[in-house]
Amino acid sequence: MIGNIRERDLRGVDLNLLVTLLVLLRERSVSKAAECLHLGQPAVSGALARLRELFRDDLLVRAPGGMRPTPRGLELQSQLLPLVTEMQSVVLQRPLFDAATSERRFTLGVMDWVNAWLLPGLLARLAAQAPHVSVAVVATDRFRVADMLQREDIDLAIGPFSAGPAWQRTEALATVPYSCVARPDVIGKASKLTLKQFVALPHVMVTYRGAARGIVDEALAQRGLQRRIVCTVPGFASVPPVLKAMPAVATVPKVLADSWRNEHGLAVLEHPIALAANQVAMVTHQSRDNDPAVQWLGQVIRAASQPGR
Numbered sequence: 472m473i474g475n476i477r478e479r480d481l482r483g484v485d486l487n488l489l490v491t492l493l494v495l496l497r498e499r500s501v502s503k504a505a506e507c508l509h510l511g512q513p514a515v516s517g518a519l520a521r522l523r524e525l526f527r528d529d530l531l532v533r534a535p536g537g538m539r540p541t542p543r544g545l546e547l548q549s550q551l552l553p554l555v556t557e558m559q560s561v562v563l564q565r566p567l568f569d570a571a572t573s574e575r576r577f578t579l580g581v582m583d584w585v586n587a588w589l590l591p592g593l594l595a596r597l598a599a600q601a602p603h604v605s606v607a608v609v610a611t612d613r614f615r616v617a618d619m620l621q622r623e624d625i626d627l628a629i630g631p632f633s634a635g636p637a638w639q640r641t642e643a644l645a646t647v648p649y650s651c652v653a654r655p656d657v658i659g660k661a662s663k664l665t666l667k668q669f670v671a672l673p674h675v676m677v678t679y680r681g682a683a684r685g686i687v688d689e690a691l692a693q694r695g696l697q698r699r700i701v702c703t704v705p706g707f708a709s710v711p712p713v714l715k716a717m718p719a720v721a722t723v724p725k726v727l728a729d730s731w732r733n734e735h736g737l738a739v740l741e742h743p744i745a746l747a748a749n750q751v752a753m754v755t756h757q758s759r760d761n762d763p764a765v766q767w768l769g770q771v772i773r774a775a776s777q778p779g780r
Contacts, residue, residue: 486558489551491518492530496548499537568763570601575764577604580611580619582630584707585751588647588726589629593775600771612679620756626765629772631749638757642769644776648748650728651740652710653720663741664720666696673701673719675710687722690744711735724749751776 494504495515505515523530528543540548568575581590586608597604611619616628617635635641651664657672658664664672676685683700691698702713710721711731723731728739753772759765 485521488518488522488525489555491515492522492544493548493551493555495519495522495531495538496540496544499531499539501538568767570604570767572603573601573764574603574605575601576607577627577764577768578607578609578625580616580625580628580630581608582612583610584724584727585630587707587730588724589772589775593772596771596775614680616754620754623756623758626759626762627753627755627769627772629751629753631751632754635754640755640757640760642753642773643750644753644773645751646748647724647726647751649722649742649746650725651720651742652723652728652731652737653714653740654718655736655738657718657720658738658740661740664743666694666743669720669743670696670698672698673717674698675702675704675713675719675721676700677705677707677710677721677723678703679705686746687744690746711737722746 491504491508494507495501498504498507501515501519502512505512508515519531526543526547529541530544530547531538531540533539590608594606597606609619609625611625611628611630613630613632616630616632617639619625620628620639621636629644631647632641651658651669653672658668661668670691674687676683676687678685683703688698701717701719704710704713707723707727710723711734713719714721714737715735722742725739728737731737732739753769755765755769
Protein backbone atom coordinates (compact mmCIF):
# COMPACT_ATOMS: atom_id res chain seq x y z
CA MET A 472 0.00 0.00 0.00
CA ILE A 473 1.25 3.51 -0.86
CA GLY A 474 -0.24 5.96 1.63
CA ASN A 475 -3.98 5.23 1.56
CA ILE A 476 -3.87 3.78 -1.96
CA ARG A 477 -4.63 0.08 -2.26
CA GLU A 478 -2.83 -0.93 -5.43
CA ARG A 479 -4.96 -3.99 -6.09
CA ASP A 480 -8.14 -1.89 -6.09
CA LEU A 481 -6.88 0.34 -8.93
CA ARG A 482 -4.76 -2.10 -10.90
CA GLY A 483 -7.64 -3.07 -13.20
CA VAL A 484 -8.87 0.50 -13.77
CA ASP A 485 -7.90 2.26 -17.00
CA LEU A 486 -7.81 5.94 -16.07
CA ASN A 487 -8.51 6.84 -19.70
CA LEU A 488 -11.97 5.38 -19.14
CA LEU A 489 -12.71 8.12 -16.63
CA VAL A 490 -11.92 10.78 -19.22
CA THR A 491 -14.21 9.01 -21.68
CA LEU A 492 -16.95 8.89 -19.05
CA LEU A 493 -16.70 12.63 -18.40
CA VAL A 494 -16.90 13.39 -22.12
CA LEU A 495 -19.90 11.07 -22.51
CA LEU A 496 -21.66 12.72 -19.57
CA ARG A 497 -20.96 16.14 -21.03
CA GLU A 498 -21.95 15.38 -24.63
CA ARG A 499 -24.71 12.85 -23.80
CA SER A 500 -24.05 11.23 -27.16
CA VAL A 501 -21.73 8.39 -28.17
CA SER A 502 -21.13 9.89 -31.62
CA LYS A 503 -20.34 13.36 -30.29
CA ALA A 504 -18.07 11.94 -27.59
CA ALA A 505 -16.24 9.88 -30.22
CA GLU A 506 -15.67 13.02 -32.28
CA CYS A 507 -14.30 14.93 -29.26
CA LEU A 508 -12.02 12.07 -28.32
CA HIS A 509 -10.88 11.45 -31.92
CA LEU A 510 -12.03 7.85 -31.61
CA GLY A 511 -14.40 5.66 -33.58
CA GLN A 512 -17.94 5.13 -32.29
CA PRO A 513 -17.34 1.38 -31.69
CA ALA A 514 -14.37 2.24 -29.42
CA VAL A 515 -16.47 4.68 -27.35
CA SER A 516 -19.38 2.22 -27.19
CA GLY A 517 -16.95 -0.41 -25.94
CA ALA A 518 -15.60 1.99 -23.33
CA LEU A 519 -19.13 2.75 -22.14
CA ALA A 520 -19.79 -0.99 -21.74
CA ARG A 521 -16.65 -1.33 -19.61
CA LEU A 522 -17.62 1.70 -17.54
CA ARG A 523 -21.08 0.23 -16.87
CA GLU A 524 -19.43 -2.97 -15.73
CA LEU A 525 -16.92 -1.11 -13.55
CA PHE A 526 -19.52 1.05 -11.78
CA ARG A 527 -22.35 -1.51 -11.98
CA ASP A 528 -24.70 1.11 -13.35
CA ASP A 529 -26.04 2.09 -16.77
CA LEU A 530 -24.53 5.61 -16.29
CA LEU A 531 -26.30 6.88 -19.44
CA VAL A 532 -29.61 5.67 -20.85
CA ARG A 533 -31.38 6.39 -24.11
CA ALA A 534 -33.70 9.40 -24.09
CA PRO A 535 -35.39 11.62 -26.67
CA GLY A 536 -32.71 13.61 -28.51
CA GLY A 537 -29.76 11.70 -27.07
CA MET A 538 -28.83 10.08 -23.79
CA ARG A 539 -29.66 10.95 -20.19
CA PRO A 540 -27.29 10.41 -17.23
CA THR A 541 -28.51 8.20 -14.43
CA PRO A 542 -28.33 9.52 -10.87
CA ARG A 543 -25.12 7.51 -10.42
CA GLY A 544 -23.74 9.05 -13.61
CA LEU A 545 -24.45 12.57 -12.36
CA GLU A 546 -22.87 11.74 -9.03
CA LEU A 547 -19.72 10.46 -10.74
CA GLN A 548 -19.58 13.55 -12.93
CA SER A 549 -19.53 15.87 -9.92
CA GLN A 550 -16.93 13.72 -8.13
CA LEU A 551 -14.60 12.90 -11.01
CA LEU A 552 -14.44 16.23 -12.84
CA PRO A 553 -12.39 18.09 -10.20
CA LEU A 554 -10.20 15.02 -9.64
CA VAL A 555 -9.37 14.54 -13.34
CA THR A 556 -8.83 18.28 -13.78
CA GLU A 557 -6.36 18.29 -10.90
CA MET A 558 -4.61 15.20 -12.22
CA GLN A 559 -4.28 16.82 -15.64
CA SER A 560 -2.72 19.88 -14.03
CA VAL A 561 -0.22 17.76 -12.09
CA VAL A 562 0.77 15.65 -15.10
CA LEU A 563 1.04 18.45 -17.65
CA GLN A 564 2.29 21.28 -15.48
CA ARG A 565 5.85 22.28 -16.35
CA PRO A 566 7.98 22.43 -13.21
CA LEU A 567 9.21 25.89 -12.27
CA PHE A 568 12.67 27.02 -11.23
CA ASP A 569 13.13 30.03 -8.97
CA ALA A 570 16.78 31.05 -9.27
CA ALA A 571 16.55 33.52 -6.40
CA THR A 572 15.57 30.86 -3.84
CA SER A 573 16.84 27.59 -5.33
CA GLU A 574 19.54 25.62 -3.52
CA ARG A 575 20.22 23.42 -6.55
CA ARG A 576 23.74 22.02 -6.93
CA PHE A 577 24.86 21.82 -10.57
CA THR A 578 27.68 19.61 -11.78
CA LEU A 579 29.48 20.93 -14.84
CA GLY A 580 31.98 19.05 -16.98
CA VAL A 581 34.42 21.67 -18.26
CA MET A 582 37.72 21.42 -20.12
CA ASP A 583 40.50 23.02 -18.12
CA TRP A 584 41.28 26.03 -20.31
CA VAL A 585 37.55 26.77 -20.62
CA ASN A 586 37.48 26.98 -16.82
CA ALA A 587 39.99 29.80 -16.83
CA TRP A 588 38.13 31.66 -19.57
CA LEU A 589 34.49 31.19 -18.56
CA LEU A 590 34.24 30.28 -14.87
CA PRO A 591 34.97 33.68 -13.25
CA GLY A 592 32.27 35.46 -15.24
CA LEU A 593 29.83 32.58 -14.82
CA LEU A 594 30.24 32.45 -11.04
CA ALA A 595 29.79 36.21 -10.77
CA ARG A 596 26.48 35.99 -12.64
CA LEU A 597 25.33 33.03 -10.54
CA ALA A 598 26.15 34.86 -7.32
CA ALA A 599 24.04 37.82 -8.44
CA GLN A 600 21.07 35.86 -9.80
CA ALA A 601 21.04 32.70 -7.69
CA PRO A 602 22.88 33.29 -4.39
CA HIS A 603 21.98 29.88 -2.93
CA VAL A 604 22.96 27.81 -5.98
CA SER A 605 26.26 25.92 -5.89
CA VAL A 606 28.42 24.55 -8.67
CA ALA A 607 30.72 21.53 -8.79
CA VAL A 608 33.15 21.66 -11.72
CA VAL A 609 34.71 18.39 -12.84
CA ALA A 610 37.25 17.75 -15.56
CA THR A 611 36.17 16.33 -18.88
CA ASP A 612 37.36 16.19 -22.48
CA ARG A 613 36.06 15.13 -25.88
CA PHE A 614 36.88 11.48 -25.13
CA ARG A 615 34.81 11.28 -21.93
CA VAL A 616 32.04 13.82 -22.22
CA ALA A 617 29.37 11.59 -23.84
CA ASP A 618 29.80 8.85 -21.23
CA MET A 619 29.63 11.39 -18.40
CA LEU A 620 26.39 12.84 -19.77
CA GLN A 621 24.91 9.39 -20.33
CA ARG A 622 25.71 8.31 -16.75
CA GLU A 623 24.33 11.63 -15.44
CA ASP A 624 27.65 12.38 -13.76
CA ILE A 625 27.23 15.94 -15.04
CA ASP A 626 24.27 18.21 -15.82
CA LEU A 627 25.98 19.75 -18.83
CA ALA A 628 29.43 20.21 -20.33
CA ILE A 629 31.32 23.08 -21.90
CA GLY A 630 34.25 22.76 -24.27
CA PRO A 631 35.39 22.29 -27.88
CA PHE A 632 33.63 18.95 -28.27
CA SER A 633 33.11 17.05 -31.49
CA ALA A 634 29.73 15.74 -32.63
CA GLY A 635 28.23 13.16 -30.26
CA PRO A 636 25.41 10.61 -30.13
CA ALA A 637 21.92 11.43 -31.43
CA TRP A 638 20.69 12.20 -27.90
CA GLN A 639 23.38 14.85 -27.34
CA ARG A 640 22.18 18.44 -27.54
CA THR A 641 24.94 20.75 -28.76
CA GLU A 642 24.81 24.56 -28.80
CA ALA A 643 27.69 26.68 -30.11
CA LEU A 644 28.93 29.32 -27.66
CA ALA A 645 32.12 30.87 -29.04
CA THR A 646 34.94 30.55 -31.55
CA VAL A 647 38.38 30.76 -29.93
CA PRO A 648 41.52 30.87 -32.15
CA TYR A 649 45.04 29.86 -31.13
CA SER A 650 48.03 32.03 -30.22
CA CYS A 651 51.67 31.40 -29.42
CA VAL A 652 53.05 32.23 -25.97
CA ALA A 653 56.64 32.44 -24.73
CA ARG A 654 58.90 34.55 -22.55
CA PRO A 655 59.54 37.96 -24.11
CA ASP A 656 63.29 37.29 -24.32
CA VAL A 657 62.64 34.09 -26.27
CA ILE A 658 60.91 35.83 -29.16
CA GLY A 659 62.56 39.25 -28.95
CA LYS A 660 60.58 42.13 -30.44
CA ALA A 661 58.70 40.05 -33.01
CA SER A 662 54.93 40.38 -33.08
CA LYS A 663 54.60 37.25 -35.17
CA LEU A 664 56.87 34.25 -35.50
CA THR A 665 57.82 33.04 -38.92
CA LEU A 666 57.20 29.37 -39.59
CA LYS A 667 60.98 28.82 -39.59
CA GLN A 668 61.37 30.46 -36.17
CA PHE A 669 58.38 28.55 -34.81
CA VAL A 670 59.81 25.17 -35.83
CA ALA A 671 63.27 26.03 -34.54
CA LEU A 672 62.06 26.73 -30.99
CA PRO A 673 61.50 23.99 -28.37
CA HIS A 674 57.79 23.36 -27.71
CA VAL A 675 55.63 22.69 -24.65
CA MET A 676 52.48 20.73 -25.51
CA VAL A 677 49.26 20.07 -23.59
CA THR A 678 47.96 16.56 -24.15
CA TYR A 679 45.10 14.93 -22.25
CA ARG A 680 46.06 11.36 -23.12
CA GLY A 681 49.81 11.64 -23.26
CA ALA A 682 50.08 11.62 -27.06
CA ALA A 683 52.98 13.77 -28.29
CA ARG A 684 51.21 14.74 -31.50
CA GLY A 685 48.37 17.16 -32.09
CA ILE A 686 46.82 19.55 -34.59
CA VAL A 687 50.02 21.60 -34.79
CA ASP A 688 52.03 18.51 -35.74
CA GLU A 689 49.44 17.52 -38.35
CA ALA A 690 49.62 20.99 -39.91
CA LEU A 691 53.42 20.91 -39.91
CA ALA A 692 53.51 17.42 -41.42
CA GLN A 693 51.44 18.70 -44.37
CA ARG A 694 54.27 21.16 -44.98
CA GLY A 695 56.99 18.55 -44.57
CA LEU A 696 58.06 20.02 -41.23
CA GLN A 697 58.39 18.75 -37.69
CA ARG A 698 58.76 20.50 -34.33
CA ARG A 699 60.70 19.42 -31.26
CA ILE A 700 58.47 18.87 -28.21
CA VAL A 701 60.58 19.05 -25.06
CA CYS A 702 57.74 18.75 -22.54
CA THR A 703 54.14 17.50 -22.50
CA VAL A 704 51.76 18.41 -19.67
CA PRO A 705 48.23 17.15 -18.90
CA GLY A 706 46.67 20.58 -18.46
CA PHE A 707 47.09 24.25 -19.34
CA ALA A 708 47.69 25.39 -15.75
CA SER A 709 51.22 23.92 -15.94
CA VAL A 710 52.20 25.86 -19.06
CA PRO A 711 53.03 29.34 -17.67
CA PRO A 712 55.53 28.17 -15.01
CA VAL A 713 57.19 25.84 -17.53
CA LEU A 714 57.53 28.61 -20.09
CA LYS A 715 58.92 30.99 -17.48
CA ALA A 716 61.55 28.39 -16.58
CA MET A 717 62.78 27.54 -20.06
CA PRO A 718 63.16 29.11 -23.54
CA ALA A 719 60.21 27.40 -25.24
CA VAL A 720 56.96 28.25 -26.98
CA ALA A 721 53.45 26.86 -26.57
CA THR A 722 50.31 26.89 -28.70
CA VAL A 723 47.28 27.74 -26.57
CA PRO A 724 43.75 29.16 -27.00
CA LYS A 725 43.95 32.93 -27.41
CA VAL A 726 41.72 33.67 -24.39
CA LEU A 727 44.32 31.96 -22.18
CA ALA A 728 47.26 33.64 -23.88
CA ASP A 729 45.72 37.08 -23.36
CA SER A 730 45.23 36.46 -19.64
CA TRP A 731 48.76 35.06 -19.23
CA ARG A 732 50.20 38.24 -20.73
CA ASN A 733 48.93 40.16 -17.68
CA GLU A 734 49.23 37.46 -15.04
CA HIS A 735 52.59 35.96 -15.98
CA GLY A 736 54.29 38.54 -18.17
CA LEU A 737 54.38 36.20 -21.18
CA ALA A 738 54.51 37.47 -24.74
CA VAL A 739 51.58 36.65 -27.01
CA LEU A 740 52.08 36.26 -30.75
CA GLU A 741 49.92 35.54 -33.73
CA HIS A 742 50.28 31.90 -34.71
CA PRO A 743 52.25 31.29 -37.92
CA ILE A 744 49.94 28.44 -38.95
CA ALA A 745 46.27 28.98 -39.81
CA LEU A 746 44.93 26.41 -37.34
CA ALA A 747 41.23 25.65 -37.13
CA ALA A 748 39.83 27.62 -34.18
CA ASN A 749 38.25 25.97 -31.13
CA GLN A 750 34.47 25.78 -31.49
CA VAL A 751 33.36 25.95 -27.89
CA ALA A 752 29.95 24.40 -27.27
CA MET A 753 27.57 23.64 -24.44
CA VAL A 754 26.29 20.06 -24.53
CA THR A 755 23.52 18.33 -22.59
CA HIS A 756 21.64 15.07 -22.67
CA GLN A 757 18.16 15.15 -24.21
CA SER A 758 16.77 14.02 -20.85
CA ARG A 759 17.49 17.55 -19.57
CA ASP A 760 15.35 19.21 -22.25
CA ASN A 761 12.49 19.66 -19.76
CA ASP A 762 14.62 20.45 -16.71
CA PRO A 763 13.91 24.16 -16.09
CA ALA A 764 16.95 24.52 -13.82
CA VAL A 765 19.36 23.25 -16.49
CA GLN A 766 17.64 25.36 -19.14
CA TRP A 767 18.05 28.44 -16.91
CA LEU A 768 21.72 27.63 -16.31
CA GLY A 769 22.21 27.38 -20.06
CA GLN A 770 20.94 30.96 -20.43
CA VAL A 771 23.42 32.18 -17.82
CA ILE A 772 26.29 30.34 -19.53
CA ARG A 773 25.37 31.89 -22.89
CA ALA A 774 25.51 35.36 -21.35
CA ALA A 775 28.81 34.64 -19.59
CA SER A 776 30.37 33.42 -22.84
CA GLN A 777 29.45 36.65 -24.62
CA PRO A 778 29.92 39.38 -21.99
CA GLY A 779 29.96 42.16 -24.59
CA ARG A 780 26.37 41.50 -25.62
